[in-house]
Amino acid sequence: MKTLRRIITFWLDDESGNVLMFYAGALVPLLLMIGGAVDIANYYSARAKLQNACDAAVLAGRQSMEGNAWTGAVEVEADKFFDFNFPAGTNHATDLDFDIEQNEDDRAELLGEASAIIPTIVMHMFGFNTMDVAVNCNAKRDLGHNDVLLVLDTTGSMAYAPSIGGASKISRLRTGAAGIFRALDDSENGSVTRFGIVSYSHTVNVGRSLAANDILDSQEYVSRYQSCNSKGKNCKWVYGTKTTLVKNSSWGKSSWSLTQNKDAFRTSGSACIEERPSVGNAFSPIEIDDTIKRADIDNRSADSADNALQFGRYDPDVQEGESQDGCPGESIRLTSYASETAFKNAVNSATANVTGGTYHDVGILWGARFLSSSGFFSADNPTEIDGVPVNKHIVFMTDGELDTGSTLYSAHGVETYQDRTKGTGSQNTQHINRFWAACSVAKSMGMTIWVVALDVTDTEDVADCATSPGHFYTSDGSDLEEIFEDIGQGIGNLRLTR
16 A cells, blocks of 8 residues: 555656656647648638639530520530539549529529538548538620621522532521521620621622712723724724713613712612722722722712722623623621521521622622721711720631632723732732731721631631631531531620629
């Protein structure tokens, strides 16, 4: 008994183990601090990844929507992007969940929620086994206001089937173009989107959009006449240019003249034009440079005597010596359409006449003229609506390379006889240079250019017109509707709203 008492007293009086006891006592809060820091870092890492995945998902879902249409395909697209950005097993997460839905009060917005359970690394030793992580993500597509000008190739080759066979290229275009209307249909949220259509071949049918002062009273046409030597012998038929004012029965043809009302020509529905001289060049003979300046897009005749800024009347009935002629469907200035059906009807009407050669420069030039806010139609083309900018886009679609046949009667006259296009290189090179120049000026004016090459093997001529490689598409004809939808979706501006 005394021995036991001595042992206990020894233990109570011995201080040699105090440091170890203090260390053991401090170890618990130290582990809590270190473990807490490790697990909190893991929590925030998981939360950041979950937020990124959620944001990517709602953005992808909103981008894939046609207008404000919420579909199962949209949800699948959102889920795909969430899974890609937060793969199973990330941060050892369990019970991973992602939900997305359309905002009932604002159909332009998607609402997303994501959650997961993250296991602790250290804190489980103290009874804290998991941490709950949850985030919200919302995305809205602010389409804003858009003016979209469709410049559509309606040359003769569009009447044929593409290489894959089946329906003609023009019928595929008429069906496919509706995709861009659906993608931009956001009128219920206050967005204003207008569409214009320029159908082009070797000329354009734009007379109804012009005023009488924009059109020449008289102009030069190619005429076939008999030339003989001084003795009246060795006669032969030759071609030359003649100024035509009134009908001349000896030619057996008629022309628009001073005796006819220019308004009748403009509103005829077949008011194709001959291009005016490049700005700065004299009226006669007409000289059209292989480059284009902003003035060529915007400048307009001041009065009926301002001949150098006036357009000629495209008149196959009086023109002689041509191998081919034709007038495409009537182009339509920027306007809003109340329904997809109304838009489709407009496209069908503008592309009704499929004929002629391929003058890309004529098409893109008139697309820029119709779209410009500082030119012919500035009064109707505002740069902003209620303080919100109007975005300007040209969608240029063609099925072929430039084709400017030398005796084709085009907006540049009959090139063989009238030699109106000036520049270096061949006739085709001059027109390609002019096309590229028009694209560059349009882009410098703030216009975004999208290019679709339909069933074209050599796209070199047209690809560089696009604002960037991401604005250039090729199609075999089977996917035109999807391409137009993609362009429409690309026009809208996405933003996160959380």
